[in-house]
Structures are given as C-alpha cells and as structure tokens.
Amino acid sequence: MSTQKTADLLARRERLLGVGIATFYQDPVQIVRGEGVWLHDADGRRYLDLYNNVPCVGHAHPHVVEAMQRQTETLNVHSRYLHEGILDYAERLTALHHDAISTAVFTCSGTEANEVAIMMARAATDGRGLICTDAAYHGNSTEVRKLSRLRSAADKEFRSIPVPQLYRAVDGDLAEDALTDAYLDLLQAEIDGFAADGVPFAGLVLCPILANEGLPDIPSDFMARAADKVHAVGGLFICDEVQAGFARTGRWWGYETSGFEPDIISMGKPMGNGFPLAGVVAPSELVNVFREKTRYFNTFASSPLQAAVGQAVIDVIEQEDLLTRVNEVGAHLREGLRAIQETCEPMADIRGHGLFLGLEWVKDRRSKEPDPEGADWVVNRLRQDGFLLGRAGENGNVLKLRPPLVFEQEHADLFLTAFESAVADAPS
Amino acid sequence: MSTQKTADLLARRERLLGVGIATFYQDPVQIVRGEGVWLHDADGRRYLDLYNNVPCVGHAHPHVVEAMQRQTETLNVHSRYLHEGILDYAERLTALHHDAISTAVFTCSGTEANEVAIMMARAATDGRGLICTDAAYHGNSTEVRKLSRLRSAADKEFRSIPVPQLYRAVDGDLAEDALTDAYLDLLQAEIDGFAADGVPFAGLVLCPILANEGLPDIPSDFMARAADKVHAVGGLFICDEVQAGFARTGRWWGYETSGFEPDIISMGKPMGNGFPLAGVVAPSELVNVFREKTRYFNTFASSPLQAAVGQAVIDVIEQEDLLTRVNEVGAHLREGLRAIQETCEPMADIRGHGLFLGLEWVKDRRSKEPDPEGADWVVNRLRQDGFLLGRAGENGNVLKLRPPLVFEQEHADLFLTAFESAVADAPS
Numbered sequence: 001m002s003t004q005k006t007a008d009l010l011a012r013r014e015r016l017l018g019v020g021i022a023t024f025y026q027d028p029v030q031i032v033r034g035e036g037v038w039l040h041d042a043d044g045r046r047y048l049d050l051y052n053n054v055p056c057v058g059h060a061h062p063h064v065v066e067a068m069q070r071q072t073e074t075l076n077v078h079s080r081y082l083h084e085g086i087l088d089y090a091e092r093l094t095a096l097h098h099d100a101i102s103t104a105v106f107t108c109s110g111t112e113a114n115e116v117a118i119m120m121a122r123a124a125t126d127g128r129g130l131i132c133t134d135a136a137y138h139g140n141s142t143e144v145r146k147l148s149r150l151r152s153a154a155d156k157e158f159r160s161i162p163v164p165q166l167y168r169a170v171d172g173d174l175a176e177d178a179l180t181d182a183y184l185d186l187l188q189a190e191i192d193g194f195a196a197d198g199v200p201f202a203g204l205v206l207c208p209i210l211a212n213e214g215l216p217d218i219p220s221d222f223m224a225r226a227a228d229k230v231h232a233v234g235g236l237f238i239c240d241e242v243q244a245g246f247a248r249t250g251r252w253w254g255y256e257t258s259g260f261e262p263d264i265i266s267m268g269k270p271m272g273n274g275f276p277l278a279g280v281v282a283p284s285e286l287v288n289v290f291r292e293k294t295r296y297f298n299t300f301a302s303s304p305l306q307a308a309v310g311q312a313v314i315d316v317i318e319q320e321d322l323l324t325r326v327n328e329v330g331a332h333l334r335e336g337l338r339a340i341q342e343t344c345e346p347m348a349d350i351r352g353h354g355l356f357l358g359l360e361w362v363k364d365r366r367s368k369e370p371d372p373e374g375a376d377w378v379v380n381r382l383r384q385d386g387f388l389l390g391r392a393g394e395n396g397n398v399l400k401l402r403p404p405l406v407f408e409q410e411h412a413d414l415f416l417t418a419f420e421s422a423v424a425d426a427p428s
Numbered sequence: 429m430s431t432q433k434t435a436d437l438l439a440r441r442e443r444l445l446g447v448g449i450a451t452f453y454q455d456p457v458q459i460v461r462g463e464g465v466w467l468h469d470a471d472g473r474r475y476l477d478l479y480n481n482v483p484c485v486g487h488a489h490p491h492v493v494e495a496m497q498r499q500t501e502t503l504n505v506h507s508r509y510l511h512e513g514i515l516d517y518a519e520r521l522t523a524l525h526h527d528a529i530s531t532a533v534f535t536c537s538g539t540e541a542n543e544v545a546i547m548m549a550r551a552a553t554d555g556r557g558l559i560c561t562d563a564a565y566h567g568n569s570t571e572v573r574k575l576s577r578l579r580s581a582a583d584k585e586f587r588s589i590p591v592p593q594l595y596r597a598v599d600g601d602l603a604e605d606a607l608t609d610a611y612l613d614l615l616q617a618e619i620d621g622f623a624a625d626g627v628p629f630a631g632l633v634l635c636p637i638l639a640n641e642g643l644p645d646i647p648s649d650f651m652a653r654a655a656d657k658v659h660a661v662g663g664l665f666i667c668d669e670v671q672a673g674f675a676r677t678g679r680w681w682g683y684e685t686s687g688f689e690p691d692i693i694s695m696g697k698p699m700g701n702g703f704p705l706a707g708v709v710a711p712s713e714l715v716n717v718f719r720e721k722t723r724y725f726n727t728f729a730s731s732p733l734q735a736a737v738g739q740a741v742i743d744v745i746e747q748e749d750l751l752t753r754v755n756e757v758g759a760h761l762r763e764g765l766r767a768i769q770e771t772c773e774p775m776a777d778i779r780g781h782g783l784f785l786g787l788e789w790v791k792d793r794r795s796k797e798p799d800p801e802g803a804d805w806v807v808n809r810l811r812q813d814g815f816l817l818g819r820a821g822e823n824g825n826v827l828k829l830r831p832p833l834v835f836e837q838e839h840a841d842l843f844l845t846a847f848e849s850a851v852a853d854a855p856s
Binding site for chain 2: 015019039052059062073074078079086090091094102103107109111112141142143269275276284291295296303
C-alpha cells in the first residue's frame, strides 16, 4: 500500500477512534480478507498469520460461519427465556475440564470473564485481596486492570509476584527445587502482607503458561505448590485460560501443562473464533454463591448465538483433531527453530507449548541482556516478507509465535525459511 | 410445554449455569425461533414480543443476518490492523449525534461501554466521584455495579440522587419549577458531599429517560439544568443510551427528548440487534485523553464484524424509516391504553417515549400505593395469552412495553385487545 494511503488511513483512524490507538508494525497492514492461516491486504498481497490466537480454527472457518448464520437467522435472545443451546454448550464445555468443574457463567469478553472470576472468588471467600504476577494483563475494566503492576500503589486489595523463570531467575544459580521455594516465599510474603494490612485474602490469578511474561519455563511443580499455599489460607486459585485455552498448548487447557487443578477458570479469545464469547467455569458451589450474591446477568451472553458458535469451535477442534496437529506441527516448528538457533546468537531461549512459542531475544547470551529493538527489527522485517508475528514479555524482547491452530507443517516450513533468511540479515 | 418438561429444563439450567439464574414469568417460555416481532416456543406457539429492545429492527432481520454472514466469511480480526469498516461505522455513528461528538470507542457490552465512559470522565477531569440515580443500573462489573444504591456505604466515590418524578414527587404539591429546584439542590448536596469527603468530582451518569426508574415524566428542564450544575464544578455529564438509544424514543437518542447535550454517551443493547456491540462516543479531546491515559484495547471490539453489523442496523432504521413508525405506532398504542385506562383503576399513569412505555400500577389512585403484585399478575396473564412484556421501576410496579421497533399498528391492536381483556379479569 502506498505510504500516502497508509498515512491517510492512520489520520482518519486517529480522528474517528482517537489519538493513541495503536497498530502493529512500523508499516501497518490493511487487512481485508482472511482464510485459514492466511490474511490478505488491500493490495492483494497475502501474509502468513503467525500471530492470531483468536481465530483459533482459522480465519473464516466455514463450519463456524455456517453455525453463526444458521443461529442468527433462527433466534438470538437473552437468557431470561429457556433455551437448550446454552445448556448443551455448558455441558460440553465443562466436561472438557477437570472433574470438579461442572457449571458455567458466560460473558462477552475475557475482561468480563475475569470480572466474574474475581467476583466469584471474593463472594466465595468473603475476601478481597488478589495476587497476580508482575507482568500480568487480565483485562481492561477498572477492577481487572488492577491485576497488574500498573495498579495504584495506594490500592491495598491487589499485590503481585515475580515468577521463577528458569532462563532468567533472580537467583539463577539455585536448583529447581530451591528456586521454587524462593518464589513460594515471595508468594507467602504477599499473602502475609494482606494479613498485615487487614485485607482478607481472596485468591491468586495466573495465566497457566505465563503468556505475558513471555512463556518462561518454570519449575514443574511451582503451580501445584502455589495452589497448596493459596488453599492453605482459604484462598482460591483462578486460572486465566484466555490465552492458554482451547488446544493452544497441545492440551485442552494450559493448566494441564502445569500440573494443577484450578478452582475457577476464565476463558475468552479463541472461544468463539472471533465472535464475542467468553466465560468462567467452576464447581457449582462457587457459581451458586456468586449467583446468589451478585444476581449477575449479561444481556448478550448465554445466548443461543453464543452457544451455536461456541459449539462449532469445539466441533472443529475435535473433528479436525487439532490437538494432535498442534503437538506435531508445534514440535516441528520448535525443531526448525532450534536448528536456526545454533547460528543465531540473539535467539537465546526457545520455549512455550504447542503452537504458542516464545523466542527470547538478547544482546549477548552470557549477559542475557534483553534486546527488544532486535526483536522489533525481526518482527517488522518479517511483516515486509509476508509473515505476521508479535512480541511479548516484560521487556518486549520475546518473539511471540501463535498462529491459528490449523497451521500445518508446510506453513511452518515457509516461515522457517523466511525466518532464517531474516535473522541472517539482522543488524548486529 | 408440559410442566414436567419445564421443570426438567429448569433443573438442568440450575445444574449447568447455577442456582439463582432468573427466568421471566412464573411459567418460563422456551423460545426456539424469532421473526420480526414474533417469538415462537418449542410447542410451535407464537408470542407477540412487547419486551425486547435488543433486536431493535426485529428478530432475525434478513439485512442484519446477511451483513453478519458476509463479513464473517470475509474477515474478522482485532483492531491492531487497519480496516475501513470500523472507520466508516464510527463516522456514521458519530454523525447521528450532536455536533460536538466526533470520536468513538467500541466495546462488547453496555457494561464495558459504561466502564469506558467513567474511565474517560475520570481521565479528563482527574476526578473520581460519580453520581447516579437511586434506582440506576448501568452494568455488571465491579466498578459499574457501584452506580446504584447497591454499592457499599463505605464507598466514597459513588453517590446517588432521587429524580423529580411528576407523578410521584416527594414534594408532590410543588410546581414544576420549584420541583426542579428542590431536586437540583439534592444533586448539589451530593456534589458538596464529595468535596467534604475530599473526593474530586468526575461527573453525573444518567439514563436520559430514566428507564430503570420506570420512565417517569420529569420537569422538562431538569436534565439541562443538572448538566449546568455538573459543568459549573468541572464535572462531565455521561448519558447512558444503552436503553434509550437507536430510535427507541422516536428520536435517535434519548437525550434529544430531554433537551440537553451530554459530554460522553454510552450505547449498547440495540446497537447490533443482538450481536455483542456497544461503545462510547464523545468529543475527540475526551477520547484522546482517555486513550493516552489507559491505552485501552478490546480484542473483540472495533472489529470488521462489529462494523458490518452496526452499519446494517443503522441501514434498517433509516431504510424502513423506523423513526416515523415508532412515533406513529407509539402514539397509537398510547391512545389505546388511555382508552383502557378510563375504566382500569390500577393503571394510574401512562408515560414514556416512542415505543418505550411505562404503565404505573397502583392499589388506589388517591394513595398511589404501588402494586407490584398486580403488575406481576398482568404480566403473567398476558404471557399465558401469548404476549410478552415486563416490569420496571424502583417498586417493580411499572408495566414495561418495549417491543422491537418494527412493531406495527396491527400488532398494537392485537395487544390492546388482549390487554383490555386481561385487566378486566384482574383480581381486585
């Protein structure tokens, strides 16, 4: 697209949507069409999508399109009437979780799901205090925004902890067990901090794969032992599966990769393949106390349309056996990246799960100094080459690979070839 | 539907969605299909819909269905890419508002829109204190829930005021002018209360037609004079058009019926005819400061799909000239109700705007004692007769008539005949 046309569109966007609404890439892309793992711009050029987790079964998947159309032309109403669609969906969705999970609350966004999750934890514990991780982002509402280091220091109901990153631990020389102990002590210190402030503890909120931290490998028993610590003081463990859920990791849920069973699980992004669908599942006793204390109602949620779209997404994941594909293609992609890593000094760590990989980009492997500019160069170079990816992590130096789950080996190979060539050209 | 089948469905619903998730009507309806102003239950029986404002252009309107399908099979991505659809929609939507309104922030629900609205008011004023009306409901998030009398008394950032209902004013004998003065004094007292508490004032949040208060008639200059009072102390007037907007009142926006120009306008329910679409419009300087301070991003909002559906809804309102129809059919409905009122003692007050009418139900016209049980009897009797309506108001004694905007004179006549017969049978 011409520089002038891009500038005109950006100016129009600032006028109509406000100054400071960000775009991806130094040279933003005007996408007009999507199909499977491909996005097409206004000039007819195609891009391989290695970024979008929301259209998890692929852009414009015909089964989802058809389900949405069929339900839209039949019925879409709120949930004050009886309708079997949302019951069938709730039954199927809860059955995909661990045994204690039986009941669902639906919402329209991940933010709303996390609102429900924290209201539920507070309702069930009569507590207020919530702990998140330092680099967390769980949503954009006034309350959920506080689940991050961006909260006001004056806020006594939110605290945050660092996580024991094996690649980049504060006490890097500790063995895994000692590292876990050290970070559990940090968790305990925040729990004790609430007690000192007179704030009753409600729970811990975590992404099970620490996506916003850049998917660091952590000691394998950290999550389970953190859960024990939280339960020991009457708190609940809220697992935010908005990024990790729906087969992304090669398991249905991120918590399955981390070996623990959360009390309350929020879900979002991929749940409706782009249709606004999100929600929370939990044991019925937690949902019941939440319902009783809040009388929660959400006009657009629990609708026949949400149910139809949500079922269609699960249909595709099952019928196309995407769990198997995610594991196979994810392993193939990782293997290809490892080969490139051998001669690519800045790519210091390759990690992640299934089709959600993080590549830690550093200035020097010994110092491990983060190199966000280098990572940004790679992202923008690959955008010019027709491959869309992004960045993550507290330092913005982790390349984020997170394609739709229908990404195949041939797509991985296309990317690996382009990536190898791009990083060979990277300025040192 | 058989009593047993309804009981089974209710039990399954409690198990999967939680105990305490409410349904409408003593004998809940299992709706399976909708078309225009008609809803059909699982037994093939049809109901005239006098309740649903969300499907504003009618259930399953083909133009909206087609727009949704066309966009879904083409592209649906988040707003970090450039796309003209959301810009075209923002341009068209802001142009429907008063001249100072130029810029939009899109969300997935009315709750999220009100979150944005209050974050915007706080960002622009550096204030915190918000005033709502006593019977207000503006949404279900932790923060927006506080915009009601349900908030905790310990919360110093929220206050509420009563409104000068002409039918039911505390000082019923006052002339309109004196009534306005008396209630503006109550508003001023809350503004002063914030000052006394050291809470800087951010603004006033109102539904312009006071829908949750049961649509009371108020002095014609109250809203404009309240806005003056708010502006005098540097606050902003947030108008919640979630219920009043999109031609419902016979004007595009509820604030046009109340004669004032709000600073920040939130919208929701009818905006996408049931698709999760909501948002806020405001002058660009307010949106810019909000964007700068919050870096707000909403994954499912500002999408090509939201844009396509939102445009389709405006198309239908314009192409089918629903503003004219709402005024004509609304007047016809009101006239028919006035005729019934002559011999219906409990129907003490008929009010509202366009196709959103409230009928105040009382035990006795002299004492004006609210009769929620009587109103409830009427609602449930009419449900049995095939007509769906609801209740509103602080006392739950206001019958709420709010059909899809494609409601025609013949539908009004069907309802009036059934209503006259039902109220004649009402237990006294």
